[in-house]
Amino acid sequence: xxxxxxxxxxxxxxxxxxxxxxxxxxxxxxxxxxxxxxxxxxxxxxxxxxxxxxxxxxxxxxxxxxxxxxxxxxxxxxxxxxxxxxxxxxxxxxxxxxxxxxxxxxxxxxxxxxxxxxxxxxxxxxxxxxxxxxxxxxxxxxxxxxxxxxxxxxxxxxxxxxxxxxxxxxxxxxxxxxxxxxxxxxxxxxxxxxxxxxxxxxxxxxxxxxxxxxxxxxxxxxxxxxxxxxxxxxxxxxxxxxxxxxxxxxxxxxxxxxxxxxxxxxxxxxx
Numbered sequence: 001x002x003x004x005x006x007x008x009x010x011x012x013x014x015x016x017x018x019x020x021x022x023x024x025x026x027x028x029x030x031x032x033x034x035x036x037x038x039x040x041x042x043x044x045x046x047x048x049x050x051x052x053x054x055x056x057x058x059x060x061x062x063x064x065x066x067x068x069x070x071x072x073x074x075x076x077x078x079x080x081x082x083x084x085x086x087x088x089x090x091x092x093x094x095x096x097x098x099x100x101x102x103x104x105x106x107x108x109x110x111x112x113x114x115x116x117x118x119x120x121x122x123x124x125x126x127x128x129x130x131x132x133x134x135x136x137x138x139x140x141x142x143x144x145x146x147x148x149x150x151x152x153x154x155x156x157x158x159x160x161x162x163x164x165x166x167x168x169x170x171x172x173x174x175x176x177x178x179x180x181x182x183x184x185x186x187x188x189x190x191x192x193x194x195x196x197x198x199x200x201x202x203x204x205x206x207x208x209x210x211x212x213x214x215x216x217x218x219x220x221x222x223x224x225x226x227x228x229x230x231x232x233x234x235x236x237x238x239x240x241x242x243x244x245x246x247x248x249x250x251x252x253x254x255x256x257x258x259x260x261x262x263x264x265x266x267x268x269x270x271x
Contacts, residue, residue: 001065003136006092007144009041009070013211014170016233021072023215023239025050029063031240036067044236045073047082048097054082058089058126065090072146078104080111087112088125093146095173100155102162108149109168113142117168146170148213152178157197164208171211171234174201202231217242 013019022035025046032043043064045057052060057073064071073086074095083094096108110119128134147168151160152175164172176189176198185191198214205212215236216223227235238246255262 001068001070003140003144005068006070007140010092010144010146010170012041013146013234016209016211018228019211019213019234021213021234021236022069023236023242024060025052025239025241027052027056027060029056029059032060032063032071033067036064036069040069040237041234042070042072042092044095045071046239048074048076050241054085054089057086057091061086061090062126070146072148074150078107080107083108083111084120084123087120087145088123088127090125090127092144093148093170095148095150097150097175098152098156098178099149099163100153100159102159102166105149105163105166105169108147109166112145112147113168114138117142148173148211150175151201153182154179154197155182157200160201160204161208164204164210169210171213172201172205173213173215173234173236174198174232176214199230205233206231215239218246 020040021042021044022038022040023044023046024031024035027050035043043060045052045060047057061071070092072093072095073091074097075082078096086094094112099105109117112118112120114120114122122138124131124134128137148171149163149169150173151157160172163169176194177187179197180186180188180191180194183193185193188194202212211233212231213234213236214227214232216227217238219237224235
């Protein structure tokens with residue numbers, strides 16, 4: 001993916017144009033290669049809940065770029081050292097979970113951006129073309145790099161205007177499952193209190209002119225249209241795990257239809 005192509009994609013995200021992300025938790029670059037054929041704008045790497053280390057992540061980043069797509073890893077935590085390694089592997093930015101304070105935002109910016117904006121150290125790795133593209137990369141990085149924060153708690157919602165007010169933050173991603181837990185109604189995504197705090201994040205993004213995202217477990221025309229009407233501008237379309245989960249549900253139903261006496265997997269017997 002060319003530098004110009006990446007900048008154009010980032011501009012669409014920042015411009016609150018409709019932006020689609022695939023999502024991988026399983027770590028094999030072939031999955032990302034398949035995703036890039038779908039027409040998505042980028043690929044997110046789940047390093048928070050998925051078992052993906054920096055080595056496989058670097059291969060996924062390369063596969064995404066070979067397919068002409070952005071790549072944005074989600075960190076397992078606010079880990080500056082891991083962030084720098086992923087950026088040197090040529091990630092286009094980061095998604096950071098459960099951000100709640102302006103101090104955390106400043107720490108993210110320090111680790112992500114080069115001086116004078118941040119404190120990211122200058123290295124020579126894949127991102128810099130192993131030295132061949134160092135000057136071009138370093139010159140354009142602060143302008144092109146993406147920072148997305150996840151709002152996943154009541155504290156994050158209460159501070160959302162301060163968090164989005166930082167000029168280096170490009171958008172927020174709502175985490176409804178964690179928000180439901182923070183509100184004391186875990187898993188009740190349709191609970192009025194969960195819907196209300198999600199709306200507060202969407203409205204804050206609109207006020208600040210920032211991208212606003214959510215993940216849709218089982219995308220279809222109805223729930224995608226609803227998300228757009230609600231004000232979401234970037235949509236995470238399921239994930240490789242979700243797709244296999246839904247495939248498993250359909251296959252289990254077929255197996256029971258054609259072989260009703262077939263035993264369930266051992267872990268589910270007696271359920």
